[in-house]
Amino acid sequence: MATTQVKGRGACSNRSGRFEADQRETFDDGWTDEDAPAAPIRTTLSPERARTIIARNTSPDVGFDRSINPYKGCEHGCIYCYARPSHAWMGLSPGLDFESRIFFKPDAARLLERELAHPRYVCRRIHVGGNTDPYQPAERELKSTRSILQVMARFNQPFSLITKSQLVTRDLDILAPMGQRGLASVFVSITTLDRSLARAMEPRASTPQRRLEAIRRLADAGVPVGVGFAPVIPGLNDHELESVLEAAAAAGAVTAMYVTLRLPLEIKDLFREWLESARPDRAARVMSLVRQTRGGKDYDPDWSQRMKGTGPVAELIAARFKAAVKRYGLDGPRHELDTGQFRVPPEARPQLELFDLPAA
Numbered sequence: 260m261a262t263t264q265v266k267g268r269g270a271c272s273n274r275s276g277r278f279e280a281d282q283r284e285t286f287d288d289g290w291t292d293e294d295a296p297a298a299p300i301r302t303t304l305s306p307e308r309a310r311t312i313i314a315r316n317t318s319p320d321v322g323f324d325r326s327i328n329p330y331k332g333c334e335h336g337c338i339y340c341y342a343r344p345s346h347a348w349m350g351l352s353p354g355l356d357f358e359s360r361i362f363f364k365p366d367a368a369r370l371l372e373r374e375l376a377h378p379r380y381v382c383r384r385i386h387v388g389g390n391t392d393p394y395q396p397a398e399r400e401l402k403s404t405r406s407i408l409q410v411m412a413r414f415n416q417p418f419s420l421i422t423k424s425q426l427v428t429r430d431l432d433i434l435a436p437m438g439q440r441g442l443a444s445v446f447v448s449i450t451t452l453d454r455s456l457a458r459a460m461e462p463r464a465s466t467p468q469r470r471l472e473a474i475r476r477l478a479d480a481g482v483p484v485g486v487g488f489a490p491v492i493p494g495l496n497d498h499e500l501e502s503v504l505e506a507a508a509a510a511g512a513v514t515a516m517y518v519t520l521r522l523p524l525e526i527k528d529l530f531r532e533w534l535e536s537a538r539p540d541r542a543a544r545v546m547s548l549v550r551q552t553r554g555g556k557d558y559d560p561d562w563s564q565r566m567k568g569t570g571p572v573a574e575l576i577a578a579r580f581k582a583a584v585k586r587y588g589l590d591g592p593r594h595e596l597d598t599g600q601f602r603v604p605p606e607a608r609p610q611l612e613l614f615d616l617p618a619a
Contacts, residue, residue: 264536268300269336269462270354271532274525276347300359302334304397307362312370312407313385319562323419326389327371329403331362333391335423335464338533339490342390344524353525358463361397368406372607375414382601385411387420394424396463408433411442413604417596421446421487423464425473431480438482441597446516447474448487449503451496459537471510478511483594485514488580492520493548493572494541495534500576501583508587515589517580519552519568527557548572 264271314326332346336358343353351360364370374380387393393404411418412433420427420443427434427445437443451457452467465473477484486507491497504515522530534542546557552568553559559569567573584590 264459264533265300265355267336267462268355268358269338269340269460269533270358270529271536272529273352273355274528276344276350276352276525300355302359302361302397304401305360305362306365307331309364309366309370311374312364312367313374314389321389323384323386323389325383326386327367327393327407328388328390329364329367329393329407330391330395330397332357332360334358334361334395334397335392335461337423337461337464338530339460339492339520339522339526340391341521341523341526343526343529345390347525354529361395363397363401363403365403367403368410371407371410372414375410375416376603376607382416382598384596384598385416385418387418388422392422392424392464393420394422394426398424398426405430405433412437413607415440415442415600415602417442417598417601419444419446419596421448422473423448423461423470425465425469428473428476431476431482434477434482435480438477438480440600441595442600444483444485444594444596445477446485446487447477447507447512448489449507450488450490450492451499452502452506453496453499456496460533471506474507474510474512478513483514484512485516485593486512486589487516487518489516489518490520491517491576492545493552493576494545495538497576500579501586504580504583504587504589508589512589513591514593515580515584517576518566519573519576520549521565522549522558523560552576 312327314328316324316326333340333342343357346353346357351357387404387407398404408430434443434445447470449467449470450461454466457464457467474484474486486504488500488503491500507515531546534545550556551570552573554569559565567577
């Protein structure tokens with residue numbers, strides 16, 4: 260089994276997903292040191308033909324009931340990403356496959372226009388990027404996220420989004436006017452200010468300094484912007500909680516949130532494997548502290564506590580966060596988006612009789 264991190268990738272292996280009959284793992288047979296090096300892992304982009312674009316959820320701890328994910332899989336390669344297990348549904352690995360086999364929706368803008376224009380659509384905030392990052396590297400060329408935001412702008416559809424990429428500033432021509440009118444808000448996720456840790460943990464995401472610059476540019480343009488310190492990993496990045504929030508507030512963030520590390524399904528093994536490779540001196544202590552936030556287990560999926568954890572370690576993180584947001588002025592009310600401005604543009608109306616979508 261591979262125990263070292265693949266250059267430019269987050270996961271150390273490509274373990275089979277939980278639905279596969281045969282389990283595959285790479286390993287070193289030890290016969291010779293002269294084997295040819297493995298070929299670099301290339302990213303492949305595949306179109307996905309979807310029937311709808313707006314996903315609904317009823318999870319009481321998520322904070323929104325509808326979202327759009329322009330991509331499946333994420334090339335940022337964040338080792339802790341809670342979306343990794345979703346690749347198992349496609350017969351792919353939540354490991355290296357998740358960050359190298361990316362699926363996009365070429366009809367995203369058309370599907371969104373169709374759903375927003377339907378007579379039974381009820382306007383509520385749509386969250387963009389609730390599963391994978393809408394501004395991952397493929398977005399530079401595909402512009403799937405941008406096409407979605409363009410439709411939102413035409414309909415005055417309020418939306419929020421979260422990203423780890425400075426690429427979000429490319430779309431300031433859309434985000435700025437919508438943010439100023441109460442129709443858009445952005446969260447930028449910053450897990451560490453330590454560039455070496457970020458490179459190991461989030462290998463293809465923007466550097467921490469570039470994310471802070473994104474916050475600054477968004478705020479200067481009038482976009483309500485918050486910072487997400489997520490995930491908090493006890494024993495690894497938790498000591499940076501205050502410094503990350505202070506830096507984000509100085510850059511212009513007006514609100515903040517955090518999530519304690521979650522290790523559901525395949526992520527627990529992928530994260531342990533990465534930890535032993537990237538930070539072997541801390542691996543045992545980090546996992547011990549993580550279990551202390553989850554009732555002695557690697558993960559507890561109970562909705563009442565899965566985002567924050569329980570026990571003394573989790574309570575200390577919560578207390579520190581509460582004090583820090585107050586100290587740095589990040590404890591104001593969340594920016595409420597205005598659903599009253601929603602309008603179906605005239606050019607989107609003639610085709611309505613062709614579609615029969617379910618009610619929102």
